[in-house]
Amino acid sequence: MNIYRNIELQKENQTLVLSVVRSARKTIGLQVCENGDAVLRIPNQLSADALQKFLDSEHAWIWKKVEQMQTRMEQRQETGAVPVGELSRDELEKIKKKIESRVNAYKKAMGVTIGWITIRNQKTRWGSCSSKGNLNFNYQLYYLPDELLDYVVIHELAHRRYMDHSKEFWAEVEKYCPDYRERRQQLKKYKLV
Template structure:
């Protein structure tokens, strides 16, 4: 298993497995190689489980047709029409303001929220059921209050969407195949 280590200006170490089943570790500049090795040993099972999951998603994605540029463009147009309305609907329920909304074609994220309050959403959300789109919208809006995935963050999500765990599970189980349709 190949592991890429990226040293950057951050406060903690984060491990991710990307859509190609590659392991990426982002670590503060002052983190020693020994500390990184220790973290890798502690997180070995999590890493293996996630690499295996992504590899299965890659195999499942091979059975579906890749999206053409025209199809991606149409999904983008649909998302520009649909998603801002959902953001507008849920923002008062979460109790937040937001900045600009951008729709993108992304291979690794369904959405993101910047510290300035700008929201980004993946056009591939339009291939998911409406309740999944709503989950991603609420998730990103809750980051306006909590820029992390702490207990407090998930409590905010649950307050708006009591069944968020089922929605999140659906996305976890099916999202990889959808994202795998991007070439």
């Protein structure tokens, strides 16, 4: 790995310093670290002109990625969520137990069966339910208010009856979470990025 140089990108009154690293790769990649560092990884053979062309054409995309990471860091400060890579095995087990206990309580109340429960670091979903009844939950739910965790659990368990978002599905959610509309709005303020 070889740091080629630092490049500054400007946007309004902000400056982003990108560390450019050349390596034996075929494509250009961007890594935005949680501490705010940004690393642009480029192929060894990429010319300075080609690099500048990439930076010009992908300027908005680079800033979008930086802003997503800033949002993630702000949200983690607000909720106390620890990056998944920094969690100990005991902490991961504690997260899994809390989510599983909520699933087990609601699956009994709702009279549904499930397959596996998996806790992940999903980038786009708080939870999901497969047609086989396997449930996936984002580990960050652990750090949100309990009523939001419960809403996501109820939502996914309602998919055990209706694998869509039909009127019947929402009526099922409402049986166990009468204020689901408010909870859904609250959940939207937390971003998965």
